[in-house]
Amino acid sequence: MSALTFLGYLNLSENNLTGKIPSSTQLQSFDISSYDGNHLCGPPLLEICSTDATTSGDHNNNESNEGDGLEVDWLWFYASMAFGFVVGFWVVMGPLLFNKSWRFRYFRILERLEYKIRNGHH
Structure with missing residues (x-):
């Protein structure tokens, strides 16, 4: 959260947060x-x-969990994006690969489309 640079207003009051506010120009610019x-x-x-507060085990655990949560969210995003690509690819290519008549029909359509584009026919 300390890397955000586009916030104009942020109110974190009454959220039972503990620990040191991360050093960044954005978080230091908000009102107390x-x-x-x-x-x-x-x-x-x-x-x-205090030096004890910044190195306590609880604070470090909370901070690492926040970072891990963000990384896990991005990991799920990329994993689902890859899964969606694979499924979408095989939904289109599977029938063309395994059904000969569909494959011939698909390439005939592409050839007609190419012919119309090259010769300017509508």
């Missing part, structure tokens, strides 16, 4: 009231993070 009702520290808040 955007972070009310949480247990956050670091700029733009006045509460300074």
